[in-house]
Each structure stands twice: as C-alpha cells, then as structure tokens.
Amino acid sequence: MSKWIEGKLRDLVEVNPTVKLIKGEIYPFVSMDVIQPFYKPVEAKEEREFKSGGAKFENGDTLFARITPCLENGKIAQVKNLKNGKGFGSTEFIVLRGKEGITDTDFVYYLVTNKSFRENAERLMVGTSGRQRVDKQQFEDQIISIPDLETQKRISSILGSIDKKIELNVEMNKTLEEMAMTLYKHWFVDFGPFQDGEFVESELGMIPKGWEVSNVGSVTNIFDSLRVPLSNKEREKRKGIYPYYGATSLMDYVDDYIFDGTYLLVGEDGSVMKEDGTPYTQYVSGKFWVNNHAHVLQGTNGVSTEWLKVFFDNCNVAPYVTGAVQPKINQKNLKSIPFLLPPQNVRQEFNKNIKNLYEKILINNKENVQLETIRNYLLPRLLSGEIDVSQAEKQVEEVL
Structure with a gap:
C-alpha cells in the first residue's frame, strides 16, 4: 500500500531551482511558441546570449506556462537535449524539478500536467484581463498530495512509456x-x-x-x-x-x-x-x-x-x-x-x-490519439490512487 504525503508544493517540489548561467555567454533558449500543448518533450530551437532575465533550467526540468491563455491551452513540457545541459527561456515559465528524496523529476511533470492541478493554477491567476499570470507565492503555497517516491517512479514509468511511444x-x-x-x-x-x-x-x-x-x-x-x-x-x-x-x-x-x-x-x-x-x-x-x-x-x-x-x-x-x-x-x-x-x-x-x-502519417496520428486517450484516463486516477499501479502497468503493457 502506497504511503501518501501532503504538504505545500514548495516543500515537496523544487520551484524555480537555482541554475547558474554566465552573463554574456550563449545558451539554448526555449520560447513559449515551441511548446506544443499536451506534448511532453521540448527542445531548444535557438541559442541566445544570456543577459540576466528569463527562466533558467536544466535537462529534465518541467516548464510550466504561468500566463493566460498558454496555461489553459496546456503549454507544459519537460525540457530535453540542452547543449551542455543548461538553458534559459521565456520569463513566463515556472520551472519545476523533483526534490531529492521526496519527489521524482519525471513524476513532477505528470503531477502538474494533471487537470486538477492546472485548474487550481488557473484559479491563482492575478492581473488584468487578457494578461493574467499565476501568482507565484500562492502557487508555491498550494497544498498537494503525492504518493511515496517508489510509487511516483512507477507512475512516471507507466505514463512515460506511453509518452515515449x-x-x-x-x-x-x-x-x-x-x-x-x-x-x-x-x-x-x-x-x-x-x-x-x-x-x-x-x-x-x-x-x-x-x-x-x-x-x-x-x-x-x-x-x-x-x-x-x-x-x-x-x-x-x-x-x-x-x-x-x-x-x-x-x-x-x-x-x-x-x-x-x-x-x-x-x-x-x-x-x-x-x-x-x-x-x-x-x-x-x-x-x-x-x-x-x-x-x-x-x-x-x-x-x-x-x-x-x-x-x-x-x-x-x-x-x-x-x-x-x-x-x-x-x-x-x-x-x-x-x-x-x-x-x-x-x-x-x-x-x-x-x-x-x-x-x-495519418496512421501514426490515429495511434497517438488512442495513446493520449489512455494516458489521459490513467493520469488523474493514478495520481489520486483510484487505480492500482500494478493493474495500470499490466494494462499499458498490453497496449504497447
């Protein structure tokens, strides 16, 4: 039986973790427009000189759009294949990473992609209509519930195998x-x-x-x-x-x-x-x-x-x-x-x-629609404990 942990997001997940970049150096840059809605991986399509601003991140970090309508449209992705492992991007990203011994970095991506988490983030938006952003303090202070680390890894492995396909x-x-x-x-x-x-x-x-x-x-x-x-x-x-x-x-x-x-x-x-x-x-x-x-x-x-x-x-x-x-x-x-x-x-x-x-191409697209349907069905149920992890592992093995 999985042991569940409850606490503030900032106590269980690294929010905007420190990444040291050298001013004046060239790094991979990830803009908001290269993130595809509800698609896990994102890679930098360009390089820019780092001056001072922007979200800073490493390979494996999750980029979470904090501005409307990007958040509502599902612009959340896990960054990969950064040259030398580091990069920066739009100021409108919140960067998330697993906290050592508490959360698995891959699990964090699925945690914040889950519909209930996104909807709660939308309720934390402040500012004028059309340019609303998630309030950072409230975002970090929100209460989340997560399973133990081993169960997190099993969940991210199940969902990750679907996303890999x-x-x-x-x-x-x-x-x-x-x-x-x-x-x-x-x-x-x-x-x-x-x-x-x-x-x-x-x-x-x-x-x-x-x-x-x-x-x-x-x-x-x-x-x-x-x-x-x-x-x-x-x-x-x-x-x-x-x-x-x-x-x-x-x-x-x-x-x-x-x-x-x-x-x-x-x-x-x-x-x-x-x-x-x-x-x-x-x-x-x-x-x-x-x-x-x-x-x-x-x-x-x-x-x-x-x-x-x-x-x-x-x-x-x-x-x-x-x-x-x-x-x-x-x-x-x-x-x-x-x-x-x-x-x-x-x-x-x-x-x-x-x-x-x-x-x-159409055959592959149709298969992806089916895979997304399975993933979207499993995601909230695995994160709430409604579906047994062992049962989900068998179901996904049969599909893949």
Missing part, C-alpha cells in the same frame, strides 16, 4: 514530412523529372512547357464560413472527445464537431507566419472543431490536400500578410498566392506519391 510516432511523422517536402521540391522547384523537356518563361521563372501559373484560389475549397469560435468558458462547459484547433495547434477537446474528413488548417491571424516566412499549417483528419483563427482548406481541381500541405510549408507568405499589430492573412490574399499547376497526368502521379506518405 507518442514521441516516436511524432518523430516518425517528421521524417515522413521531410520525405514529402523533398519529393515536392524535386518535382516543383528543381523540376527533376522534367529536365529533358522544353521550358518556357513565366512570372515564376522558367517552367516546363504545358504548365500554367494559377493561384491558390483555383485549387482549394475554403470552408471558413463553417468555423465557430468558443471561448475558454464555453469550452470548459463543453468538454468532450473532439479536438478543438486554433491558428497554430490543438487547443482543447470539446463535445461536438464541425468538420469530418481530412483538411489543411492555415493560420489566419495572430500567429500566422514563422521566422522563415512560411505559414503555420496543421494537417488534420477525422471529426474536429476549428475556431476562427485558422483557414480551413481542402484541395480541388486535381490538387490533393496533401499537396497543399507541402506547398504551403514551402511558401513565403510574408508579402500576403497584413497588419503590423495583429498580423493576418485574409482570404482574398490567400487565394491570390501563385500556384504552379502541371498537366493532369502529372497531378495524378504526384498526388499518388504524396498521399502514400501522408497515409502513414
């Missing part, structure tokens, strides 16, 4: 997407299969004879009029099994869906463009809901939705973005983006090749 599928999909992009560039940037044919001038430069420069509007069906935004309060009342997407990522799960099928989501406003000028895209399939911050597209006129995905992932949309304070790609500008359209036989062959890759 999810991570492997995500990495596999990254490889498949890289293969898809390589294929796209070979056909439509380098014109590899068509080098022996005749080329002609166009507004996009030299292109194979018989091809035409069209636009995105001619090869897409746009379903923006079907979108319905839901506020945080509305979503809280409508919890369910259907994914709810925003401009850049999955934000929540709700009790109904608007769309059923395979679609491409392209960020419309707010976060619309990455540093390299390409738009934020999401390739989604099944039953889901979308707010009004992402365009909802499907391919048409012999162009598949998968083709649209690699096209946009290679497209500089900077000239089509309006608004300095609130960047936006409106529907008119989106439709006007030039699109290189080959003859029908070429379209059919490329669609066949690109769809084969994305079919594998």
Whole structure:
C-alpha cells in the first residue's frame, strides 16, 4: 500500500531551482511558441546570449506556462537535449524539478500536467484581463498530495512509456514530412523529372512547357464560413472527445464537431507566419472543431490536400500578410498566392506519391490519439490512487 504525503508544493517540489548561467555567454533558449500543448518533450530551437532575465533550467526540468491563455491551452513540457545541459527561456515559465528524496523529476511533470492541478493554477491567476499570470507565492503555497517516491517512479514509468511511444510516432511523422517536402521540391522547384523537356518563361521563372501559373484560389475549397469560435468558458462547459484547433495547434477537446474528413488548417491571424516566412499549417483528419483563427482548406481541381500541405510549408507568405499589430492573412490574399499547376497526368502521379506518405502519417496520428486517450484516463486516477499501479502497468503493457 502506497504511503501518501501532503504538504505545500514548495516543500515537496523544487520551484524555480537555482541554475547558474554566465552573463554574456550563449545558451539554448526555449520560447513559449515551441511548446506544443499536451506534448511532453521540448527542445531548444535557438541559442541566445544570456543577459540576466528569463527562466533558467536544466535537462529534465518541467516548464510550466504561468500566463493566460498558454496555461489553459496546456503549454507544459519537460525540457530535453540542452547543449551542455543548461538553458534559459521565456520569463513566463515556472520551472519545476523533483526534490531529492521526496519527489521524482519525471513524476513532477505528470503531477502538474494533471487537470486538477492546472485548474487550481488557473484559479491563482492575478492581473488584468487578457494578461493574467499565476501568482507565484500562492502557487508555491498550494497544498498537494503525492504518493511515496517508489510509487511516483512507477507512475512516471507507466505514463512515460506511453509518452515515449507518442514521441516516436511524432518523430516518425517528421521524417515522413521531410520525405514529402523533398519529393515536392524535386518535382516543383528543381523540376527533376522534367529536365529533358522544353521550358518556357513565366512570372515564376522558367517552367516546363504545358504548365500554367494559377493561384491558390483555383485549387482549394475554403470552408471558413463553417468555423465557430468558443471561448475558454464555453469550452470548459463543453468538454468532450473532439479536438478543438486554433491558428497554430490543438487547443482543447470539446463535445461536438464541425468538420469530418481530412483538411489543411492555415493560420489566419495572430500567429500566422514563422521566422522563415512560411505559414503555420496543421494537417488534420477525422471529426474536429476549428475556431476562427485558422483557414480551413481542402484541395480541388486535381490538387490533393496533401499537396497543399507541402506547398504551403514551402511558401513565403510574408508579402500576403497584413497588419503590423495583429498580423493576418485574409482570404482574398490567400487565394491570390501563385500556384504552379502541371498537366493532369502529372497531378495524378504526384498526388499518388504524396498521399502514400501522408497515409502513414495519418496512421501514426490515429495511434497517438488512442495513446493520449489512455494516458489521459490513467493520469488523474493514478495520481489520486483510484487505480492500482500494478493493474495500470499490466494494462499499458498490453497496449504497447
């Protein structure tokens, strides 16, 4: 029987532990936007000079978003693969780590990811509407209940094995997407299969004879009029099994869906463009809901939705973005983006090749949804003692 311990968070978990960084040195930097909602690992995508500010952390530490709406959207992750083991990041992170002899560092991640912990943190927010932050003192003083250290390690091992499989599928999909992009560039940037044919001038430069420069509007069906935004309060009342997407990522799960099928989501406003000028895209399939911050597209006129995905992932949309304070790609500008359209036989062959890759991606995505469902079912029950740890270990072994 597990022995449970109750106490203040700061007495059981290291909150913003001391990490010594040298001023003026270059370290890995983790920004808020690289954290994917409800996805465990995060790696630094850049390096910056450390001046003085920002959250400081080490490999294995949990980064907990303390600002709205990042906390509500599930931006909590465990940092990994930091060069030399240390880094820093956004000032809006609370850094958490296991306390020696009391808490397991991996368990701490699951403790603070649990819905009841997140909801309590939301109640500790202070400040003006729209820029509220978790009050640090109240956060550290909240009372938590945890099992003994050995049980913590068993729980984090159970849930960690599920998250590891999810991570492997995500990495596999990254490889498949890289293969898809390589294929796209070979056909439509380098014109590899068509080098022996005749080329002609166009507004996009030299292109194979018989091809035409069209636009995105001619090869897409746009379903923006079907979108319905839901506020945080509305979503809280409508919890369910259907994914709810925003401009850049999955934000929540709700009790109904608007769309059923395979679609491409392209960020419309707010976060619309990455540093390299390409738009934020999401390739989604099944039953889901979308707010009004992402365009909802499907391919048409012999162009598949998968083709649209690699096209946009290679497209500089900077000239089509309006608004300095609130960047936006409106529907008119989106439709006007030039699109290189080959003859029908070429379209059919490329669609066949690109769809084969994305079919594998969809299989991995579906498996991840199932794994997330299992993990989300086990997480609160293991942390409350409702489910026996030995029973959960057997269940997960059967699934994996």
